Amino acid sequence: MKKRLTLWHTNDIHSHLEKWPRIFNFLKEKRTAANKENKSALFFDIGDFLDRVHPLTEGTNGLANTDLLNQLPYDAVTFGNNEGTTLAHEDLENLYEHATFPVVCCNFYADKERIKQPDWVKSIVYKEIDQVKIAIIGATAPFREYYEEMGWGIEEPISSIQKQVAGLEEGTDLVILLSHLGLPSDERIALEIPEIDVILGGHTHHLLETGKVEGNALLAAAGRWGEYIGKVDIELDEKNQILSKTAMTFKTEDLPAAPNEAREIQGFFDKGRAELSEKVVAIPGKLAHNWFDDSEIAQILNAAVCEWTGAETFVMNAGIFMTDFEAGIVTDFDIHQMLPHPLNAIALTMSGEELEILIDGIYRKKAELQDIPLRGFGFRGEYFGTVLMDRADFDLEKQVALFDNKPIDKTREYRIATHDTFVFAPFFPIVKQIKRKEVYTPELLRDILKWKLKKMYGQEEDK
Ligand SMILES: [Zn+2]
Numbered sequence: 001m002k003k004r005l006t007l008w009h010t011n012d013i014h015s016h017l018e019k020w021p022r023i024f025n026f027l028k029e030k031r032t033a034a035n036k037e038n039k040s041a042l043f044f045d046i047g048d049f050l051d052r053v054h055p056l057t058e059g060t061n062g063l064a065n066t067d068l069l070n071q072l073p074y075d076a077v078t079f080g081n082n083e084g085t086t087l088a089h090e091d092l093e094n095l096y097e098h099a100t101f102p103v104v105c106c107n108f109y110a111d112k113e114r115i116k117q118p119d120w121v122k123s124i125v126y127k128e129i130d131q132v133k134i135a136i137i138g139a140t141a142p143f144r145e146y147y148e149e150m151g152w153g154i155e156e157p158i159s160s161i162q163k164q165v166a167g168l169e170e171g172t173d174l175v176i177l178l179s180h181l182g183l184p185s186d187e188r189i190a191l192e193i194p195e196i197d198v199i200l201g202g203h204t205h206h207l208l209e210t211g212k213v214e215g216n217a218l219l220a221a222a223g224r225w226g227e228y229i230g231k232v233d234i235e236l237d238e239k240n241q242i243l244s245k246t247a248m249t250f251k252t253e254d255l256p257a258a259p260n261e262a263r264e265i266q267g268f269f270d271k272g273r274a275e276l277s278e279k280v281v282a283i284p285g286k287l288a289h290n291w292f293d294d295s296e297i298a299q300i301l302n303a304a305v306c307e308w309t310g311a312e313t314f315v316m317n318a319g320i321f322m323t324d325f326e327a328g329i330v331t332d333f334d335i336h337q338m339l340p341h342p343l344n345a346i347a348l349t350m351s352g353e354e355l356e357i358l359i360d361g362i363y364r365k366k367a368e369l370q371d372i373p374l375r376g377f378g379f380r381g382e383y384f385g386t387v388l389m390d391r392a393d394f395d396l397e398k399q400v401a402l403f404d405n406k407p408i409d410k411t412r413e414y415r416i417a418t419h420d421t422f423v424f425a426p427f428f429p430i431v432k433q434i435k436r437k438e439v440y441t442p443e444l445l446r447d448i449l450k451w452k453l454k455k456m457y458g459q460e461e462d463k
Contacts, residue, residue: 002243003130004040006030007176007232011046011202012224014082015054017268019226020068021258026229026250027072040129043072046202046221047080047140047180052087052444053340053380055333056268059275061091064268066099074101076125078138078178080203084108085146086342088442092152096120104138104178107160109153124164126172132240133171137164137196138178141203145439146344157181158189165195173240176200183221190214197242198232205376211247220247227252276333280450281457283330289321289338291385292370297321297338301445302390304452309347309440311417313392315362319374319385320419320445330453339446341380343419349436352410357430359401359408362387363394369427378420419445 008027013019027043034041050057050065057065062083069077083095096103097120106123110116117123127134139157147154161177168175175196179186182204190199194216201208207223211232222230228249235243258264287297298318305314323338350358366387374384393402401408408414422431443451 001238003132003236003238003240005129005132005134005174005234005236006034006039006041007044007198007200007220007230007234008041009044009046009200009220009222009230009232010049010226011180011200011222011230012048012080012205013045013226014048014051014224015057015065016051016225017054017056017068018265019252020268021261021264022252022255023226023229024068024072025258025261026252026255031072040132042075042127042129042134044136044176044178044200045069045074045077046178046200047078048082048202049077049080051082051380052342054268055272055276055336057272058336058340059272062087062095063098064271066096070098070100075127076102076104076136076138076178078105078180079103079140080180081141081143081146082342084140084152085143085150085441086444089150089152091442093118093120104136105140106137106164107139107142107155107157108147109155112148112151112153114153114155123160126169132173132236133169134174134176135164135168135172136176136178137161138180140180141182145437146441149439149441157185158192161189161193161196165193168195173236174198174234174242177217179203182206183219186219186221187214190217190219198234198245200230200232207249208247209249211245218245218247222249273333276331276336278332280330280332280335281453282328283325283453283457285327287325289318289324291318291321291383293318293386294388295321297325298388299390300452300456301449302388304448305345305417305445307452308443308448309345309415309417309438311347311415313390313416314345315358315387315389315416315418315422317369317379317385317421318388319370319381319383320379321385322381332450335446335450335453339444339449341378341445343378343421343445344443345417345419345440345445345448346423347415347417347438347440348431348434349413349415350434351413352408354430354434355403355414355416356401356408356410358416358428359389359392359394359403361428361430362389362392363401365427374421374425377424379425
């Protein structure tokens, strides 16, 4: 008789909890049905399940997200860069403390030297269902500068996965990779490591509606933001030889509504707001945002980041400011709503020539960039907005970049701060080329703004 195994998978939900009740309802039904009918089914999440853009995630340091995963429960998860690089060391250390599932990731270490793994991570786990022995390996994207800055270690995933495959236990019938590495890496892994049967992917937010066969492996992935749920069906013969592998996806929007879902979704938000209700400062006047021009709040953030990083100026897009601060009390929630992005300050040390190229690029491109409805690269806003760079200018007549109204001094180095979007988005290639980068973690831009607001307005409280 043929054996059948179903894998259900989610990836890159990014705390889109407005989709969660429906996803949960659907998967819970599948889980219950599988138990009742004695069918083999496994449930996996492939990372970036949490995103600090949601107040509930922010207010609980991600613990509320782990609770949601527990409720199904999932059988195993790997984590993405949102879990791994946007949470402080201690918060990641605690994230899975009460998890009822194993966290699988073979290329992540508790130390820069990569000697030992944290005790909450497993490189590989085995499951035996219906006498089929299944190896589950996980891997996450190697954001080395970020992980090492926070005291973690990260290894190039392909060699880590190869080691796991070389050490597979005897009698393993099926090898599944939970990959938060992105589609190009998954395709390469499929060709280089033929022992892997199925790669459940994520990170690049790719949707493979009916999967993709590459070499020996079936690749499957469910897009982004909880818009889809993935399913892989595997048939094996009595000797556990794979007969077929197929993939399909379900659109969350088309699934039946979950009971009370609107109330539940509102509840996630309200609970997050309550967690963030602490007062930070009281400000004397309104600070309004402007996506297409300089603003007082942008100047405050510029000063804050320069002070924090020792940089001469801070290059940012005005689209990062999402709301205004009204005069009066500003809470953690208000700061989160204004700057919801998991963005870090990054200091770049560059030559005068490189600064010239950067300023030149900004002044040539900013008009076309400002209306781009940007998604990703750490940015959680709507439009990129204009580029703000205090002290920099461009002489249109002479076509020359200026700093403090003077031509760039080619004989000295400049320390210029920016944030992740400028490093990862392809708009200014020069930024990617600059070798000397210091990522400031774990504080996000909003933490640096909060620190500055307290310095500016906190004192008056005590008077
Ligand atoms: Zn990711």
